[in-house]
Amino acid sequence: MAAETEIGESAPVKKGIPKLFIIIGAAAIVVLLGGAGLFFFLSSGSASADAEHAAAADSHGATAAAAHTFIFNLPPMIVNLNNAGDSGAFMKLTVALEVANEAMMVEIQPRMAKVVDAFQVYLRELRKSDLEGSAGVYRLKEELLRRVNVAIYPSRVESILFKEILVQ
Known part of the structure; x- marks a missing residue:
């Protein structure tokens, strides 16, 4: 009877551990994907702005572009x-x-x-x-x-x- 009690008590612990790992793993994936998305979003915006600024500087010179207004x-x-x-x-x-x-x-x-x-x-x-x-x-x-x-x-x-x- 003592063996049955030990088996019965240990069984719920084994079921709870995989659920915990799945939840932690899913949360980690969401955080990583969100961070990667944010990185690409911010870097693409600054890259296009940098490209426009570089194109303006190449065609007119950096000081001339600022003096055009x-x-x-x-x-x-x-x-x-x-x-x-x-x-x-x-x-x-x-x-x-x-x-x-x-x-x-x-x-x-x-x-x-x-x-x-x-x-x-x-x-x-x-x-x-x-x-x-x-x-x-x-x-x-x-x-x-x-x-x-x-x-x-x-x-x-x-x-x-x-x-x-x-x-x-």
């Missing part, structure tokens, strides 16, 4: 925001336009009145809550970029640079 400063704009029942809120905004070359600056100069008008019309419809947080500022930047490119078409602005944003 020009900044076009707009005058500061002060607009009343859409108050929707709140007290009068206003925004002071100073923007610069990044353009590809100096010839583009000359092309867009006569159309600056259209750009300022497009900005003013859009900015007056904004509410103070539209500008809260980094997401609000990002949406503002993207919308201003879209509007400036529509106003100066077929010329193109590369990006909008905020020099000053004040909302009160």
